[in-house]
Amino acid sequence: MVSEPLVLGVDTSGSYCSAVLLQGGEVLSDVYQDMPKGQAEALFPLIQDLLVRGGATWRDLSAIGVGTGPGNFTGIRISVSAMRGLALALEVPVIGVTLLDALAHGTSGPVLGSIAAPRGQAYVQGHGMVQNVPPALVTISDLQLDLAEPGLVSIGSAGSEIAARLGVPHVPAPYAPGSAIARIAALRRGHDISPAAPFYLKPADAAPARDAPPVLLD
Known part of the structure; x- marks a missing residue:
């Protein structure tokens, strides 16, 4: 054991x-x-x-x-x-x-973590930043430039694009x-926590079937 x-x-x-x-x-x-x-x-x-x-x-x-x-x-x-x-x-x-949260673990100073999403989007969250950046799905080209505070670094799979947008360094997690x-x-471990559950931030991309539903006969 x-x-x-x-x-x-x-x-x-x-x-x-x-x-x-x-x-x-x-x-x-x-x-x-x-x-x-x-x-x-x-x-x-x-x-x-x-x-x-x-x-x-x-x-x-x-x-x-x-x-x-x-x-x-x-x-x-x-x-x-x-x-x-x-x-x-x-x-x-x-x-x-x-x-x-996992992306930012072990970092110090302000961090903007990101996960790439389709169509020029990314999931983002700030850690240790002056501005509050809660978890959200955003369009990278729409990110406000004033997020670039002193010492900020960009981390994650969309980190290079966000770094270029904000003019900040891109560093590995x-x-x-x-x-x-x-x-x-x-x-x-040992703390009172909720059961693990998916954290999606957006609805599923599933679309309704195009075929007409079957006709029920009496």
Whole structure:
């Protein structure tokens, strides 16, 4: 049995699988795989391999952190539902972490985190900024230039475009998604938190079927 709390961090909210096994702040094993599709089938074998390489078993887990988005609708549902089911089976807490919080974890000073979205848009959130920038879906070309306060840096998959728009540096996030999620989950473990749930920030892109509905005969 492990002596320190063992935390699993998982994220499939983008076209990848990112997972980390964290114990007492030390990464025991980690994985990041580009994966545009097939995450549902790959997720549990990937975690099993992660545990084996970390010298642990499923029952050693003390908590599970999972990325809740914003991002790909299907990817978010896959990891959130899977990790909630796993946590229920193991009787451990599952802690939802937004990707915008994960991007900023380990930074100091003002940060504008971003996740690229279609049609020139991005999900953004400010951390440590003078102006309050809550989580939102924005058009990058519409961002107000007065957001560029002294010391501000831009982080995330839309970070270079936003940096060019605001005239601020673009820097990499300190941690991969799974690692940041595991670290935040470890900090939140033991606190009263709401169940992990998808964090979308926009409605689904699903459109109603174009075909006429079937006619019901009496």
